[in-house]
Amino acid sequence: MTAQDLRPDPDLVPDPPPGDLLGGAALDLADLHGSLADPVLDSMTFLNEVTHRYPDAISFAPGRPYDGFFDVEQVFEHLRRYLDHLRDLGSAPEQIRDQIFQYGPTAGVIRDLVADSLARDENVHVAPESLVITVGCQEAMLLAVRALIARPADVLLASSPCYVGITGVARLLGVPLTVVEEGPDGFDCSVLERTLRAERGQGRRPRALYVIPDHANPSGATMPPATRHALLDLSEREDFLILEDSPYRIVSPGRQLPTLKSLDTRRRVVQLGSLSKTLFPGARVGYVVADQPVRRPDGTTGLLADELAKIKSMVTVNTSPISQAVVAGMLLAVDGHTKELNTETAAYYGRAMRTTLDELDHALPPVLRERLGVRWNRPQGGFFLAVDVPFAVDNEALARSAHEHGVIWTPMSYFYPQGGGERSLRLSVSYLTQAQITEGVSRLTRFIQAEAEVRA
DSSP states (O other): OOHHHHSOOGGGSOOOOTTOTTSSOOOOGGGSOGGGGOHHHHHHHHHHHHHHHOTTSEEOOOOOOOGGGOOHHHHHHHHHHHHHHHHHTTOOHHHHHHHHHSOOOTTOSOHHHHHHHHHHHHOOOOOGGGEEEESHHHHHHHHHHHHHOOSTTEEEEEEESOOHHHHHHHHHHTOOEEEEEOBTTBOOHHHHHHHHHHHHHTTOEEEEEEEOOSSOTTTOOOOOHHHHHHHHHHHHHHTOEEEEEOTTSTTSSSOOOOOHHHHOSSSOEEEEEEOTTTTOGGGOOEEEEOOOEEEOTTSOEEEHHHHHHHHHTTTTSSOOHHHHHHHHHHHHHTTTOHHHHTHHHHHHHHHHHHHHHHHHHHHSOHHHHHHHTOEEOOOSSSSEEEEEOSSOOSHHHHHHIIIIIOEEOEEGGGGOTTSOOTTEEEEEOTTOOHHHHHHHHHHHHHHHHHHHHHTO
């Protein structure tokens, strides 16, 4: 008997009931995990639908790198460079074969190269054993949050507005998330102190704070030097860890402020890293620097990275060896200096941001923006800026903007886990050409004026 013989006669198979395409019992969403009903997930789905529905619209929504810097042939060059590197180190052909084709160690095979790059680019000096190579920064977030939030009273803090990835991790893991609201000038340690007192007053233990200190997504804000030092002091005094996520530094023009991790002399910072913006997103390679000592029940001491690797072994097993090899080849090409790989890209994104701000200034001069009640911030780098408007910025407004004016953006309310941002929108400038930015701002201006006049 063959597999063909085992197939049922299609004429004898009854059609599924209407509305039941699977031919079986329907599942109730209420019986699935509560995170699936989270408005954030629905919002991002809606944004994707709008983008596909209006392909000719100019989209300021995607926060992804510009495609013009990618060359398919370079992938093979980078891979070959790393294979040659392994050979030069004395690896036998069968060892190289196994490293590329087999699963490999959970913590990663290029930790030494990433650690070297961090030292050269960011003045972060840690042992390779302190790193775990992850499937993008998103996995790094998940590993860190899962390990650190251990008790029912433990709580995760996040500056707000915040990247939706950390919100999603908290929801998926069932971890309580408390926001620390940013002010007009960005993150404020005094607000954090009040939040800490309030949480402890209700019997909860703030365990970690998630922040993007440089050119944050979505606000574009950058944490000043004094605030960085004050935050590190506060984390020591109040005994919580800092989850630092800063993927936009090296793709931003000009000299950047020191990372929190480079200033961290007391191991208060767990650094969540991404190579998507600095190398290429399709590799899906990130990392976490977790050099905090962990005391074990038997009296020995290890590293937090060791514990994160245990969790990873049950999540993704390991990070693709092929992806790691290509990334390693890119690092080897510049002797670990990823800034050298991003000189052109940083200049491009810097021009994109300046063009966007210049076009906004031109389309909405001071008198007009004052009359309309429109304002925006002026980031010095990164991909994002925020525009405040005098009307509700929701999914309905986004649909009108796409349909009637041919321009797409992201409601800032998506990035406020506990409410806020209802009259503000995020613009991402990274994926567009100069011409698209000019036309896109023109369309956006028409949309803002039309909405403001309707509600006048």
